[in-house]
Amino acid sequence: MTAAPAATKTTPDDLTVTPRDIHFATEAAHNKAWLGGDPVATAVFNAMSLTFPDGERLFMDAVRHYRGELSGKLLEDAKAFIKQEAIHSREHVALNGGLDRNHYPIDEIEAEIRDRIRVTRERGPIAMLCVTIALEHFTAMMADVTLEDGSVFEGTHEDILRLWQWHALEETEHKAVAFDVFQQVTASWKPRQRYFARARVMALVTILFTSNISRYASRLLIADGVSPWTARARVLWYLLFKPGLFRKGWRTYWAWYKPGFHPWDHDNRATIAQWQDRFAPDGAEPGTA
Incomplete structure (x- = not known):
């Protein structure tokens, strides 16, 4: 009998x-060392922020392409994901516009x-x-650090701190939406094919993302x-050693390579509950899902 x-x-x-749909004041980020007076930390987060506008448009288009194959809660999550990323x-763009x-x-x-x-x-779309x-997965790891380790942003102006906390909250909420879409649209693939595809891509993205930042x-x-x-x-020391921005999430990172992995294996809904009241949603939503 087959199981x-x-x-x-x-x-x-x-x-x-x-x-x-929250608009944040970003004038405080015009300073050269807005992150607690630390020029290295400021440079790292400015570098990440520079990747977000075009990167998030890629994420939106990747999920949007497959909306016709989705239904029910996943379709609603995909629409909300697209709206969140549009606002991010x-x-x-506003934050980066203040850089000299x-x-x-x-x-x-x-x-x-x-x-x-x-x-x-x-x-192509699947790539x-x-x-x-x-x-x-990377943004979810860094969101964990942002929401659970306040020391990373110690000394940061409240306006800029709130922007990064808001971004981290929503990255945590939607951390599995694109993954669920991937699972749906590759349902006909063999489990081994699906596993090796995401493992290979993660290995490549890890090298490129860390080296580019x-x-x-x-x-x-x-x-x-x-x-x-x-x-x-100094940048590598900051990322890998102290405070070790990339190192802090190593358990979450390596979990990706487990067969049967899902982003919500790391269940941090309690963290979301602690933060969501601080960022009440507005009625208006930019962009079209």
């Missing part, structure tokens, strides 16, 4: 993905980001979706007069 296959894991039924993109483009190589970095995203788009689920942050520091070698060393 029945295990049920596919999905986002918990009681988890609601809620777009919150808008707010990070005459001092920092912002235009060059953004051009490189757009070129990399263009290459991903040219590989876009695979990259999306891998990068969403470190390079972009280093270039921002170099513009402030730090030598190239010192800038790279």
